[in-house]
Amino acid sequence: MSIIEANHLTKYYGKARGIIDVSFNVDEGEIFGFIGPNGAGKSTTIRLFCSLIYPSGGSAEIFGKDAIKYGPEIRREIGYLPSEVFYYDRMKVIDLLKYSASFYEKDCTQRIHELAEIMELDLKRIIDDLSYGNKKKVGIVQGLLHQPKVIFLDEPTAGLDPLIQRKFFNLMRGENKKGATIFFSSHILSVVQRICNRVAIIREGKIVEIQDIETLQKKNYKKVRIVADDIDEKRFDIEGVTNLKKNNNRLSLFYKGDINVITKMISEQTVSDVSIEEPTLEEIFMHYYE
Amino acid sequence: MNIYAHEFSMKLRSVITWSISLALMIFVFMSIYSGFADQAEILNRTLEKMPQEFLMAFGMDGLDMSTVLGFFSLIFLFVQLCVSIQAANYGFSLVSVEETEMTADFLLTKPVGRRKIMSSKLLSAITGLAITNIVVWISSFIFINIYRDGRPYDAKTLSLLILTVTFLQLFFLTVGMLISLLPKKIRNVTPFSMGMVFGLYILNAFGGMIGEDKLSYITPFRHFDPNYVVRNGSYDLSLVLISVSLIILSLGGSYLLYTKRDIHTAV
Numbered sequence: 295m296s297i298i299e300a301n302h303l304t305k306y307y308g309k310a311r312g313i314i315d316v317s318f319n320v321d322e323g324e325i326f327g328f329i330g331p332n333g334a335g336k337s338t339t340i341r342l343f344c345s346l347i348y349p350s351g352g353s354a355e356i357f358g359k360d361a362i363k364y365g366p367e368i369r370r371e372i373g374y375l376p377s378e379v380f381y382y383d384r385m386k387v388i389d390l391l392k393y394s395a396s397f398y399e400k401d402c403t404q405r406i407h408e409l410a411e412i413m414e415l416d417l418k419r420i421i422d423d424l425s426y427g428n429k430k431k432v433g434i435v436q437g438l439l440h441q442p443k444v445i446f447l448d449e450p451t452a453g454l455d456p457l458i459q460r461k462f463f464n465l466m467r468g469e470n471k472k473g474a475t476i477f478f479s480s481h482i483l484s485v486v487q488r489i490c491n492r493v494a495i496i497r498e499g500k501i502v503e504i505q506d507i508e509t510l511q512k513k514n515y516k517k518v519r520i521v522a523d524d525i526d527e528k529r530f531d532i533e534g535v536t537n538l539k540k541n542n543n544r545l546s547l548f549y550k551g552d553i554n555v556i557t558k559m560i561s562e563q564t565v566s567d568v569s570i571e572e573p574t575l576e577e578i579f580m581h582y583y584e
Numbered sequence: 585m586n587i588y589a590h591e592f593s594m595k596l597r598s599v600i601t602w603s604i605s606l607a608l609m610i611f612v613f614m615s616i617y618s619g620f621a622d623q624a625e626i627l628n629r630t631l632e633k634m635p636q637e638f639l640m641a642f643g644m645d646g647l648d649m650s651t652v653l654g655f656f657s658l659i660f661l662f663v664q665l666c667v668s669i670q671a672a673n674y675g676f677s678l679v680s681v682e683e684t685e686m687t688a689d690f691l692l693t694k695p696v697g698r699r700k701i702m703s704s705k706l707l708s709a710i711t712g713l714a715i716t717n718i719v720v721w722i723s724s725f726i727f728i729n730i731y732r733d734g735r736p737y738d739a740k741t742l743s744l745l746i747l748t749v750t751f752l753q754l755f756f757l758t759v760g761m762l763i764s765l766l767p768k769k770i771r772n773v774t775p776f777s778m779g780m781v782f783g784l785y786i787l788n789a790f791g792g793m794i795g796e797d798k799l800s801y802i803t804p805f806r807h808f809d810p811n812y813v814v815r816n817g818s819y820d821l822s823l824v825l826i827s828v829s830l831i832i833l834s835l836g837g838s839y840l841l842y843t844k845r846d847i848h849t850a851v
Contacts, residue, residue, distance in 0.1 A: 382685070394694070397586065
């Protein structure tokens, strides 16, 4: 069953483009990655689902209900972590979290303390005195304390050190195991690669590709590197080959198609080294951008 | 309820500061009254010699400084200015502060509707203004009675005078709120509210100076001119009606704009 659904979702800010005709759906229990460069429309999409902004066209649905019309009801089960976190500066962390918890019908006290312990967050400090990373932790705890069924994360790991990042990912996997559906936006692919099942690539406001991570990596391209003297790169310029580059005696290319074709071609050469591997998401990503 | 309580606790310090300052102001002005009243004859004669336009500009036209309310209506203009600035501050910042301090993302992703958020915030601001309002009532009556030296005053007229505070507060709160929702973003509240209050005050003063200026009808300082209230012992009802309609329009407009508003990101 799809939990998050965008149908031809479009947003213009006046004349400026936000997103255009974005459609996708996220199934229950999925961790869905949303990647694209800065300004591609990632935040716009998330903010539409949280009804912080209103669509110019199309619809955004969560639990099969319109995100605007049923906003308050839907938001009971939504956790949102914005990319930039700012909270009422003069408050203590614990007071802010209690204020946040007061919006939900359940008692969140225990969960607040659990989460704070996991994220190593000092509850007694004044928010204004916290570093950027620590404010981000407040954001994480704040977004999760009511054990939401849907979690929207907008560039969640920026500003967190690797150790805390790992804890954060473990936390997310835990929430996911408990049944939470996670929508994860980032421009850093290795981050998405670490945790997501499926990923949508957005560029200049439009979705260019939606695929699961494995297919994206495996079925798409092979990265081939050949080291050989006297190699004629023109011979490799066949159908399915892209990014053909030659540097001295090193040849590199991306290949999509029947793998036997390329292995045969290589075997005809006298080579000193060959490697065929899956490209990193980074490389696939760049491919979509070019 | 939680938003109301939170908002009110954030405002409490400001409410206390404004209230104490206003009480102090009324105290200081009234404490010089008895000395003033003794010399009022000379003062009144001096005032008569001044050009009428000048007197109108400062709301002193036809004012008898020797009477309790004549004197009080003059200082009450400053009280009006102060409560207006306070109310305009609250109005301008009511919902825009969430966007300048970027806490809107926090509040608006909670399971509450925008109308409820706005109502809670509005009620908390009104509570704060009501406290200041009550302090003005109490300190006016107390300090007038301490320093009037047995000179008489009409309690009904005084009440009408102090009641103008309520109207001015509601006017600047709601109109400020409406204006704050017009631009995409307000960076700093104080210049807006000071500009609005002094702008409208000067419009009134200027209108008084050149006589019948139509523009002055849109300023609440004209609608609730202390001098007029004291001299006539009543309000100019048609002008009050203008203020009340502006308040209602701003309130409705604000709800409409806020429920449709796009909340933009920090960057």
